[in-house]
Each structure stands twice: as C-alpha cells, then as structure tokens.
Amino acid sequence: MTTTPVRLTPEDVENPVGAYARFREQTELPRVVLPGLDTPVRLVTRYADVKAALTEPRLVRDRAGLAAPADAGSDPQDELLAAAFDSFPAEYAGYLSGHLALFDGEEHARRRAPLTRAFTARRIAALRGFVERTAAELLADLAARDEPADLLGEFAYPLTTQVICELVGVEEADRPQVCGWIRDFAYGDGSRTVEGLVGIVDHVKELIARRRAEPTxxxxxxxxxxxxxxxxPLDEDDLVAAVFLLINTGITPPALFLAHGLLALFDHPDQLARLRAEPQLLERAVPELLRYITLVRIGATLYAAEDFTFARTALRTGDPVTVALLAADHDPKEYGEAPERLDIAREFGRGDGHLAFGHGAHYCLGAALGRLVTSVVLDQVLIRRPEAALGVARDGLEFGHWPADGFHLLRLPVRL
Structure with a gap:
C-alpha cells in the first residue's frame, strides 16, 4: 500500500529528536519529501540501518541504467544537481557533477584510489603547523578590533580555504587570486560564482601542467x-574534478561545522567550562561535536538496483532511499539515554563512534584533516582565549537553509 509521503521542513531535518524519533519506531522506512524538493524518498533513520545502507551493494549512487518504478516522479538527485549547477556553463559544470558520491563500484574505486593514496597520514600531519600558524594569524588580526569578529566569514572560511590551497599546492604568489576565486565560487554573495568557477578551472589546468613537468x-x-x-591514469578532466571535490567538500562544510561547533559549546557553558578546565578532553570533544552536530544531516541519494527488502521495507528497482545521518547519530539504541545531550567526555568504542563522515566505500576522504583542523580551532579560539564569548544575543544569530537540508549559520559574531 502506498502511503502519503511526509513533507519535511528544514526544522525537521535539523532536529535530532522530533520526527526522527517517530520514524525510528515505524516498521517500514517512512516516505518523505525533503525541504525544497518534490520527489518522495525512503528515509533511513536508525543507526544500524543507516550503517547497513551505506555498505549495501544493492543500494547504488548512479541511477543510470536502472528501471524507474512506474509511479516514479523526478529524481531527487537530479533536483539537487539542477539547483546547484544549472547556472554554470556546460563545459565547466561537468567538473562539479563528477563528485565521488555519485559513482559506484569500479568507477568509484578508479577515481578514489589515487586520492586515498594522496591523503596519507604523513601529508595530513605535516599540515598541522600550517593550520596552527594560519589560525593564529587570522585570530590575532580579528582580536585587534574593538567589535566582535564573524568567526564564520572572517575566520572559518578563510582558514579552510587556505588549508585547501596549501594541500593542493597553490603557489604563494598565486594564492590571493586563487583564494579570491574560491571565495567567489564557494561562499561569496553569488554575484561572481561563474567567474570564480572559470578562474579556478583555468588555474588548476595550468597547475596540473606545471606539476606534470616538475612535480613537488x-x-x-x-x-x-x-x-x-x-x-x-587520471586525465586532466579527472584531476580538475578531483580538485573541485576538495573545494566543494573541504571548504564550506568544514567552515560551517567549525562555526556550529563553537556555537554548540557557547550554548553549553558547562561543557565549555569543562573543556577550558580540562584541555586534555579535546581529544574526546572533537568526535563528540562531530556526532552532536553531524553537519551533513542527509546523505546522498541511493537507488535500489533490484527488487529486494531492506530494513523491513520492500523496495523496487529504482526506488530512491536517503540516509538521515543526524538521526543515526542521535539514535538512543546506539548512544543510550539522552543522545541529544552534548557530552565532551563521552567515550566511544572502536572507530569514529559516529557516522558524521559516512561509512564504507564512500567514507569521507578528508576525515583526518577535519579532525586536525577542528582540534586546532577549539584550542586556539576557546582554550587559549578563555574570555572568548558569543558577540550577540543568541536569538540575534542569522541562519539560512539549502534545499533538502536544515538551517546553517550565516554569521557567528564572537568577542575574542
């Protein structure tokens, strides 16, 4: 029997309790329509089911070649891609749609393997000094002002942009221009998005040519x-797409997470006071904030590759399924009583202890870098600056939201 889908609001998507608690108790996966979209999907909310979905070979990312159900509407993934890329010139938009999250099997492995090898523990660890210096310089300039600083627009975004430029290998002389293009493309006011895209692509092509001739x-x-x-071998288009993967996933999501992580601690003064009194808890605070916030609340769309039953739900070939990562990371069966409570001393078992970075073959490539940057920021903003505090009344903060998502900070004023 076909049930009427539940239309979720941005408030629903970002609420770790709310509708998710009700959905977890249902026998079958609920059919929902995510905010700003039109196509119903089956939503996976239980921790165990989400983890299973992310490793289920019969749930695929690439819908091409699958038969769509007779009553299928538009494709939710196409809706999101259209909203994101329709304004870009076709010859450049291809670099953006070649996201690893949209590939499966051998093609995904081919594209991911070189990136996995490049993201060595040694390369990431070597970035710590750069991250610490860059964060300290940005904060020193902001602290010299009399008014509160916007730790999203004036700190988190510039920091994550500089880190990606350093990782990719943008040369010092080119960095101001390249960082400007990245800002225009990734988090500007939207007026120069296309110019930013074109500038980055052209520069990355030049950089690839130089590094092929003289590797560093x-x-x-x-x-x-x-x-x-x-x-x-990865050709030029593959390499440009790989760099855009780093820009798309390594700048805006981490910057937003840093801002939301700082806000979460300002919202929980007892936890903030404990972190400042016991800085050794930083190692536990980072994964707990990742779990508590789970910035990517809803994962990429998956499609049933055949008719089968998953999580007590009959799926037909082509049926879209989406995982609610935030719901999974607040599942009482996994985290016990009051999983919505922030506890910087929370002890996790083996592994991450959360699904904020995903799971399985599509596990986030930049997870180690994200943990490193987060630990540096919490140390420098909150522990080394014990007077740092929210610079406006809590209800004066501004938020916005994107299609299929909840709300995100637009600014984070902080007195340093």
Whole structure:
C-alpha cells in the first residue's frame, strides 16, 4: 500500500529528536519529501540501518541504467544537481557533477584510489603547523578590533580555504587570486560564482601542467604521477574534478561545522567550562561535536538496483532511499539515554563512534584533516582565549537553509 509521503521542513531535518524519533519506531522506512524538493524518498533513520545502507551493494549512487518504478516522479538527485549547477556553463559544470558520491563500484574505486593514496597520514600531519600558524594569524588580526569578529566569514572560511590551497599546492604568489576565486565560487554573495568557477578551472589546468613537468610534494603532483600498475591514469578532466571535490567538500562544510561547533559549546557553558578546565578532553570533544552536530544531516541519494527488502521495507528497482545521518547519530539504541545531550567526555568504542563522515566505500576522504583542523580551532579560539564569548544575543544569530537540508549559520559574531 502506498502511503502519503511526509513533507519535511528544514526544522525537521535539523532536529535530532522530533520526527526522527517517530520514524525510528515505524516498521517500514517512512516516505518523505525533503525541504525544497518534490520527489518522495525512503528515509533511513536508525543507526544500524543507516550503517547497513551505506555498505549495501544493492543500494547504488548512479541511477543510470536502472528501471524507474512506474509511479516514479523526478529524481531527487537530479533536483539537487539542477539547483546547484544549472547556472554554470556546460563545459565547466561537468567538473562539479563528477563528485565521488555519485559513482559506484569500479568507477568509484578508479577515481578514489589515487586520492586515498594522496591523503596519507604523513601529508595530513605535516599540515598541522600550517593550520596552527594560519589560525593564529587570522585570530590575532580579528582580536585587534574593538567589535566582535564573524568567526564564520572572517575566520572559518578563510582558514579552510587556505588549508585547501596549501594541500593542493597553490603557489604563494598565486594564492590571493586563487583564494579570491574560491571565495567567489564557494561562499561569496553569488554575484561572481561563474567567474570564480572559470578562474579556478583555468588555474588548476595550468597547475596540473606545471606539476606534470616538475612535480613537488603537493597533492596535485601526487595525483598526476602516482599511477599503479593496471590502473587507468587520471586525465586532466579527472584531476580538475578531483580538485573541485576538495573545494566543494573541504571548504564550506568544514567552515560551517567549525562555526556550529563553537556555537554548540557557547550554548553549553558547562561543557565549555569543562573543556577550558580540562584541555586534555579535546581529544574526546572533537568526535563528540562531530556526532552532536553531524553537519551533513542527509546523505546522498541511493537507488535500489533490484527488487529486494531492506530494513523491513520492500523496495523496487529504482526506488530512491536517503540516509538521515543526524538521526543515526542521535539514535538512543546506539548512544543510550539522552543522545541529544552534548557530552565532551563521552567515550566511544572502536572507530569514529559516529557516522558524521559516512561509512564504507564512500567514507569521507578528508576525515583526518577535519579532525586536525577542528582540534586546532577549539584550542586556539576557546582554550587559549578563555574570555572568548558569543558577540550577540543568541536569538540575534542569522541562519539560512539549502534545499533538502536544515538551517546553517550565516554569521557567528564572537568577542575574542
């Protein structure tokens, strides 16, 4: 029997309790329509089911070739891609739609393997000094002012942009211009988005050519030269798409997470006071904030590759399924009583202890870098600056939301 789908609001999507608690108790996966979209999807909310969905080979990312159900509407993934990329020139938009989250199997493995090898623990650890210096310089300039600083627009975004430029290998002389293009493309006011895209693509192509001729120790050099026996080398388009993957996933989501992480601690003064009194808890505070916030609340759309039953729900070939990562990370069966409570001393078992970075073959490539940057920021903003506090009344903060998502901070005024 077909049930009427529940239309979710942005408030529903970002509420870790709310509708998710009701959905977890249902026998079948609920059919929902995410905010701003039109196509119903089956929503997975239980921790165990979300983890299983992310490793289920019969749930795929690429819908091409699958038969759509007779009553299927438009494709939710197409709706999101259209909202994001329709304004871009076709010859450039292809670099954006080549996101690893949209591929499966051998094609996903081919594109991901060089990136996985390039994201070595040694390369990430070597970035710590750069992250610490850059964060300290940004904060020193902001603290010299009399008014509160916007720790999203004036700190988190510039910091994550500089980190990606350093990782990719953008040369010092080119960095102001390239960072300007990234700002215009990734988090500007929207008036120069296309110009930012074109500038980044053209510069990355030039950088690839230079690194093919004279490799250095940066990530572009590693991607351009590290091809294993039997592997198909990444061509220029693949390399440009890989850099855009880093820009799309390594700047705005981490910057927003840093802002929301700081706000979560301002919202919980007892936890903030404990972190300042016991800075050794920083190692536990980082994964707990990742779990508590779970910035990517809703995962990429999955499609049933055949008729089968998943989570006590009969799926037909082509049926869209989406995982609610925030719901999973607040599942009482996994986290016990009051999982909506922030506890910086929370102890996790093996592994991450949360699904904020996903799970399985599509696990976030930048997870280690995200943890590193978060620990540096919490240390420098909150522990080393014990007087740092929210610079406006809590109800004076501004939020916005994107299609299929909840609300995100637009600014975070803080007195340093």
């Amino acid at each position: 120790g940066d990530l572009v050099s590693a991607l351009a030269h590290d091809t294993r026996e039997g592997e198909q």
